[in-house]
Amino acid sequence: MLSPERLALPDYEYLAQRHVLTYMEDAVCQLLENKEDISQYGIARFFTEYFNSVCQGTHILFREFSFIQATPHNRASFLRAFWRCFRTVGKNGDLLTMREYHCLLQLLCPDFPLELTQKAARIVLMDDAMDCLMSFSDFLFAFQIQFYYSEFLESVAAIYQDLLAGKNPNTVIVPTSSSGQHRQRPTLGEASMLEGVEASLFYQCLENLCDRHKYSCPPPALVKEVLSNVQRLTFYGFLVALSKHHGINQALGALPDKGDLMHDPAMDEELERL
Amino acid sequence: MAAVEKRRPAVAPAASFPDSGRPAVSRAAAATESEEDFLRQVGVTEMLRAALLKVLEARPEEPIAFLAHYFENMGLRSPANGGAGEPPGQLLLQQQRLGRALWHLRLAHHSQRTAFNNNVGVAYECLSASGRKKKPGLDGRTYSELLKRICRDHEAVPLDVFRAGMLTCFVLLEFVARAGALYQLLEDPTLAVADRRVGQAVLDTLEGALQASDGAAVPACFLEAGSRLGPDSLALAMDRALVARRPSSPMTREEFLEKAAALFIAKVKPVG
Numbered sequence: 356m357l358s359p360e361r362l363a364l365p366d367y368e369y370l371a372q373r374h375v376l377t378y379m380e381d382a383v384c385q386l387l388e389n390k391e392d393i394s395q396y397g398i399a400r401f402f403t404e405y406f407n408s409v410c411q412g413t414h415i416l417f418r419e420f421s422f423i424q425a426t427p428h429n430r431a432s433f434l435r436a437f438w439r440c441f442r443t444v445g446k447n448g449d450l451l452t453m454r455e456y457h458c459l460l461q462l463l464c465p466d467f468p469l470e471l472t473q474k475a476a477r478i479v480l481m482d483d484a485m486d487c488l489m490s491f492s493d494f495l496f497a498f499q500i501q502f503y504y505s506e507f508l509e510s511v512a513a514i515y516q517d518l519l520a521g522k523n524p525n526t527v528i529v530p531t532s533s534s535g536q537h538r539q540r541p542t543l544g545e546a547s548m549l550e551g552v553e554a555s556l557f558y559q560c561l562e563n564l565c566d567r568h569k570y571s572c573p574p575p576a577l578v579k580e581v582l583s584n585v586q587r588l589t590f591y592g593f594l595v596a597l598s599k600h601h602g603i604n605q606a607l608g609a610l611p612d613k614g615d616l617m618h619d620p621a622m623d624e625e626l627e628r629l
Numbered sequence: 630m631a632a633v634e635k636r637r638p639a640v641a642p643a644a645s646f647p648d649s650g651r652p653a654v655s656r657a658a659a660a661t662e663s664e665e666d667f668l669r670q671v672g673v674t675e676m677l678r679a680a681l682l683k684v685l686e687a688r689p690e691e692p693i694a695f696l697a698h699y700f701e702n703m704g705l706r707s708p709a710n711g712g713a714g715e716p717p718g719q720l721l722l723q724q725q726r727l728g729r730a731l732w733h734l735r736l737a738h739h740s741q742r743t744a745f746n747n748n749v750g751v752a753y754e755c756l757s758a759s760g761r762k763k764k765p766g767l768d769g770r771t772y773s774e775l776l777k778r779i780c781r782d783h784e785a786v787p788l789d790v791f792r793a794g795m796l797t798c799f800v801l802l803e804f805v806a807r808a809g810a811l812y813q814l815l816e817d818p819t820l821a822v823a824d825r826r827v828g829q830a831v832l833d834t835l836e837g838a839l840q841a842s843d844g845a846a847v848p849a850c851f852l853e854a855g856s857r858l859g860p861d862s863l864a865l866a867m868d869r870a871l872v873a874r875r876p877s878s879p880m881t882r883e884e885f886l887e888k889a890a891a892l893f894i895a896k897v898k899p900v901g
Contacts, residue, residue: 362688362740375684375692379677386673387664398671399703402680406697 374426378409381422412436420466427571430503431609436463438495438610439622445491446617453485456494475501478594492616496598503607506570508594514560515590518552551589558582577602676703687736687744698732723771730755731778797897801890808835808889812882815867828880830870832888 370376382405386398408414412432415423423433441459444451451459453476460467478497479489501508558579565572572578581596581603582588588596597603604610611618668674680699689695730752737744756767756775767775786794811831815823 366685369685369688370692373692375681375696378693378696379681383668383673383677387667390667398673398676399700402676403697403700403703406693406700410691410694410697 374428377426378406382406416463418464420464420468423464423467424502424505427503431607433463434495434499434502434609437498438616439619441491442617442619442622445495448490450488450490451494452488456489456498471502471505472498478591478598481591481595492613495610495616496604496613497594499604499607499610500594500598503609504571504573504597507564507568507572510564510568511561511593512590514564515552515557515593518557518560551587551592554582554585554588557588557593573597573603574606577606689735695735698728702729702732726756727771727774727778730775734779801893804893805886805890808886809882811889812885815885816882823880823882823885824871825878825880826870826873827867828885830866832885832892834866835889836892 364372382402385405386401389401405414409428412428412435415429415433416436423429437460440463444459453472456476457467457469457472460472473485475494475498476485476489478501479493480487561578561582562575565575565578577600578597581593581600584596585592601612604612610616680696683699684692684695687695733748733752733755736748739745753767756771812823812828815827815831817823
């Protein structure tokens with residue numbers, strides 16, 4: 356929900372916050388693709404239906420991947436659609452492989468990249484054998500984190516690697532008067548005696564990341580919560596914790612709590628009608 | 630705004646989300662040309678420009694929903710709306726009007742006082758234009774429906790509003806009853822209508838009496854004013870009307886009562 360400050364924003368920023376121009380351009384593209392079917396007065400109707408579908412979150416169905424990931428709202432809508440379409444998989448207690456989940460994703464988005472599904476699966480399976488079976492809810496929540504926060508996770512991965520290698524992104528390197536070489540922390544061999552990275556240091560770096568970058572990040576307060584429970588953690592340990600955190604799920608707002616995953620009265624009603 | 634039709638590359642850093650990957654379909658220059666022509670011809674360019682300006686003017690909290698309503702209203706106003714040739718039923722019209730009024734009301738945040746007041750005025754007009762009845766304002770049912778839609782579960786009418794409303798209603802009923810009695814006096818028993826000149830004279834006297842009681846703060850004073858119309862002053866007014874050589878035409882009971890009620894409603898003071 357935009358704050359009243361939106362009234363003071365310059366025009367361009369206000370529009371950018373809700374990606375108004377993105378949707379308008381897409382609406383025009385869609386119109387052009389369907390122009391044979393539309394009459395003069397049908398255009399207003401067309402735009403009405405388009406924007407209504409954006410509001411309801413059905414606009415992302417069967418669209419290309421570049422559109423689906425274009426805005427946070429699109430991503431959330433896609434997650435929600437995936438849940439509603441395939442929750443029966445979870446209901447029956449079926450366990451599927453990564454490839455099978457990928458097929459389901461491709462039903463909704465024909466050019467969905469395999470790489471993304473693989474990354475999501477890696478969160479659930481903790482980098483173990485990728486042919487393992489996963490439950491619907493495990494996959495869904497891991498997929499949510501991976502898909503919605505893609506850019507954030509990439510940066511986090513880079514930070515994690517840096518910390519592992521002993522480089523602290525936060526330190527200020529002051530050139531010494533002598534050779535000007537940086538002094539580095541102990542080499543990888545020593546540091547790898549302990550698994551993962553130190554949680555509090557990790558959090559500091561992430562906090563900076565969230566401040567610096569404009570793209571979607573999980574709420575910093577909740578990230579802090581995740582990191583405050585442990586002393587050290589691995590990258591995938593962190594991702595798993597993110598995916599299982601109820602607060603983060605709620606903040607995202609796309610999926611219900613894990614316990615309510617099977618509960619969708621609206622969908623049930625629609626299915627009854629068929 | 631010509632850029633709206635073309636697919637644009639990734640937007641400037643002000644965007645809170647990188648608009649990566651525009652649809653990668655590349656089209657020949659000629660095809661783009663004809664597309665632009667098509668869009669201009671069917672009026673899409675103008676339509677979107679107007680829509681965007683409206684969005685920037687109103688700065689709604691949910692611009693996408695705003696746009697959906699905007700185009701919906703545009704669609705409603707167009708002639709080819711369903712094409713059956715049959716005018717939509719009263720209920721549908723009322724729903725449309727309500728929808729439109731709601732849309733106007735939501736255009737500006739209430740802190741933008743001038744814009745908000747303006748929109749309230751437009752919404753009021755939109756709802757008052759209810760076809761056959763010429764009475765000003767909207768009827769109670771429409772008003773309640775509107776409140777329900779805005780407030781949903783949180784609707785609550787405060788006591789003084791309720792009291793004023795109830796009192797006014799009952800006073801109006803009594804007023805109409807007395808107006809009816811007045812009419813009966815004017816009525817020609819054989820024709821069952823009254824002479825227009827006489828009826829109008831009565832109404833004018835009534836209006837005068839009401840205006841005289843303008844200083845009053847309580848609706849009950851109107852009752853007094855009504856009953857103050859004794860036969861003497863009325864008789865004088867009626868005499869005068871008959872003497873003036875204007876052609877006579879009938880005035881029905883309904884018309885008389887309607888005009889009388891209108892006089893009353895025009896006098897009702899707003900609450901608070």
